[in-house]
Amino acid sequence: MNSEICKILKNKNLSDDFYLLKIENNFKEVFLPGNFIHIKIEGVFLRRPFSVAIYTKKFIGIIYKKIGLGTEILSKKRKGESLNILGPCGNSFPIFENKKVALISGGTGIAPLIFLSSELKKRKNKIYFFYGARNKKLIFSEILPSGIDYIFSTDDGSFGQKGNIFDIFKTYKDDYEIIYAAGPEQLLKKVSLYSSKKPVYISLENYMACGMGLCYGCVVKIKEEGDGKYKRVCKDGPIFEGEKIIWE
Amino acid sequence: MNSEICKILKNKNLSDDFYLLKIENNFKEVFLPGNFIHIKIEGVFLRRPFSVAIYTKKFIGIIYKKIGLGTEILSKKRKGESLNILGPCGNSFPIFENKKVALISGGTGIAPLIFLSSELKKRKNKIYFFYGARNKKLIFSEILPSGIDYIFSTDDGSFGQKGNIFDIFKTYKDDYEIIYAAGPEQLLKKVSLYSSKKPVYISLENYMACGMGLCYGCVVKIKEEGDGKYKRVCKDGPIFEGEKIIWE
């Protein structure tokens, strides 16, 4: 992991309270799908973690939702300003080849799955991308990789099918070999409890302090001998096997 | 006193670490020379006080020096951004008519004296404006009122006379009826102790918390019966008669 000062190349409102932030990629390290960056936003004490959504040699892109003070300040930053960023943080999604896989995303969960899907595509996987959003405006088709089957759902039915993405997912014939999911905890929990026959990989979003595995603030309880054990989401995660999580 | 949100019209570097900030004048109240504004700068807890240097119905101008975190953040604000400002704060310089007066400024002390000099001019005073600065670049001639006699001095002799402005002032024939001074505490102290025969009005710059006369944080000791008494610089001042101050 490193700490770099990166110039903002773009910080644009996608729609509603969703933004796309592109920064220079000044990192020597390589990022993998599932990794996150930990951004220092002047005005709040702790850094803010965001999954990498778009990754090239030149730049790194995240998709973020304005939900509180930190993201509000972030949304006001302009092209040319700089941010101090830690990365790459965390582990990454396991990637296989030639599999039939399902990706399930709700809300901001779209971010890590965009990066993941482009890597999965390179390894010749057959991808079914279930993409749920509140409404049509939050389906960001312009940044979705091509050559993938998308199944959209919106809460208000304004795009794709109407309803919760997990309910839609369940109506499909389930012959995927691997499932990946990201988004609200409720969604991750449902996906994780849904099937124990095939691996489910999820991206967790706990509150974080250090983001470097130092403080044990971000832990999640994982099934092990005995009562289970607390693992660090920022270091041992954020990607975990769904069936290993002890949900609270 | 009121609290207003004012748009920044201009925030430009004059030279070195000196800046000119112009904001919309959204105040119903009238400002007098010597008054200051108390600016909220997001990122620091307490407001920052600055003397009004330029005042019109449309805008208010201050001249500030970047010396710490607050002024550094301020210097990065751009035209179009807004600031929350308290004003008018404090008392003002007493103004007479048809007098021969000396104004003595060092460093940022120039700010309140610019506003003062333009009012003194209107009242037909004969003004001798002693203006000291570190070097030529810090003589901001473009914002000085015309029709006034200026005596400049710089520490390095790059403009006007070489030396400290107070020393220069002393070489002049002293037949002023009133003396006004603003700038570093050492200068104010010297001017105040210099003459007890004529009134000397100075503008003090103590650390402030509320700026509204509520907290008694900004006090200065004033000669009175007994040991003297603490008066509030933000409310009873910032303008005081030099000879009344008990210097520490």
Added chain:
Amino acid sequence: MGIEKLRIKLGHIELKTPIIMASGTFGYGLEKINFIDYKKIGAITTKTITYYPWEGNPQPRIYETYSGMINSIGLQNPGVFYFIKNILPKIRKKFNKIFVSISGRTENEFIQLIKIMNKEKIDALELNLSCPNFEKEQKMISQSSDLTYKIVKKIKNETSIPLIAKLSPNVTNIKEIAIAAEEAGIDMISVINTVKGLCVDLKKMKIIDGGLSGGCIKPIGLKCVYDIYKVVKIPIIGIGGIIKGTDAIEYFLVGASAIGIGSGLFTNSQIIDEVIKSLINFLNKTKSKNLKEITGLLNEKKGKNR
């Protein structure tokens, strides 16, 4: 607007809003401040008054800290006689409810003050029990449960004016102190006074040894209210680091019946309006009839009879 929902009762004192201006941060409320809507203030607490006039501490008196400030004002005030003659009548004209903060260096000074204040029409007396070197003790009254009990008891015997004990957070166990005050008959508790802190002015190479206030101490204030709520039945006025509207909600949820605004006003001129708005919104959102319903909502003790 819904502001009538914010009426509260502190014992027998009815306040139109739960906003109390904290001692020492609003002077005597007499400055002309046009941006404050005085109708939204439930009560003012005066700067602490002492028997004799006090000069206060020398400069430097204030310094900024991360999200807060240190002050070492000391109790600069003109003494109780001047206060009653020249200041109190003016406060009366401007404020509905007046809490007068008092402090003494000795038991006797406290008793003298009480006797004088007994003749005045005021709504409550706030005992500032955080005077550093009480009598020969090297501590504040509110740093000892014995002293707290003794002084409160003595004062209670001398007056029928409702009494508030203002406590310092600088103690090993704040619960003990609160219990002592309650057992001695205090009517209310206000917490917290400033937290002991020190700053270094590297430019002037000076230290400022004083009391910390502002946003930085909010978690300390919340913790004290939370702990005290568990062990007393009397109302608690929550003070410390309320600089945004939502900060006030937090104090109610852990056990406060009213809140005090101190240095929050210095950093946020809209704080009073924001608190009113946040509280009304919260009551509406949670379908609560009044503030009493949300007092202590997140405290395990809520539910037990109070």
Added chain:
Amino acid sequence: MGIEKLRIKLGHIELKTPIIMASGTFGYGLEKINFIDYKKIGAITTKTITYYPWEGNPQPRIYETYSGMINSIGLQNPGVFYFIKNILPKIRKKFNKIFVSISGRTENEFIQLIKIMNKEKIDALELNLSCPNFEKEQKMISQSSDLTYKIVKKIKNETSIPLIAKLSPNVTNIKEIAIAAEEAGIDMISVINTVKGLCVDLKKMKIIDGGLSGGCIKPIGLKCVYDIYKVVKIPIIGIGGIIKGTDAIEYFLVGASAIGIGSGLFTNSQIIDEVIKSLINFLNKTKSKNLKEITGLLNEKKGKNR
């Protein structure tokens, strides 16, 4: 560069720099962090180790506050046996000087830990005396001067490893505690541990009751070091809210001989470099030969023999 000016001695322990990584905020120092120059770290203090493995507290464990954070991690750790076998050897490879932080719920647990640690080559043992409910007491060891004296004395008799007492700021009088520790034979004091604080997560309607750290507590840490310096002769490690380079200077000026970096690293990845730079600049500017010369410079006690 001048970094050699920053060498210090804490008792007999020589450190290349006065920067000590505070317990619990740097794990066991084993994460791969490329932006840290490990040569600039004087010593690492490990996350507190207990006799038995501890699971730590459930979520939520952290929450942000104004200029700081609350944590309620609890002492999650794998226990001393696992630590010695699997972790300590790795720390040795990476760090010059190792301070191991230990804690026990009983006197016996402490003694057991000491006996085990006696066999290991480490540079110091930091006694985390801020475990909440020691034995049957409803307090931490460092909230009582008697307990502090008793436990430190017992431990001192069992070991020749240099001992550091890590004190809590949540006491009425920190001087008493520091004196008790010194009288019992402690070699150094480190202050402060986190300040008791509480947060309300209004979105999740949950409270987080824990310890406050970060910039917000710097004035509290400075005040504790300032007070303790006046009453003890042993070195003080100043900890609390060092988030900028110049913050470290302030700790030295009030009496610290070394400083600890805790959550400052979370908010400022350059903090170690900044501290080094600020200290060197300050020594040069004030024409001081070493850090000892500036320790306590703004404390009235400076000058008196130490």
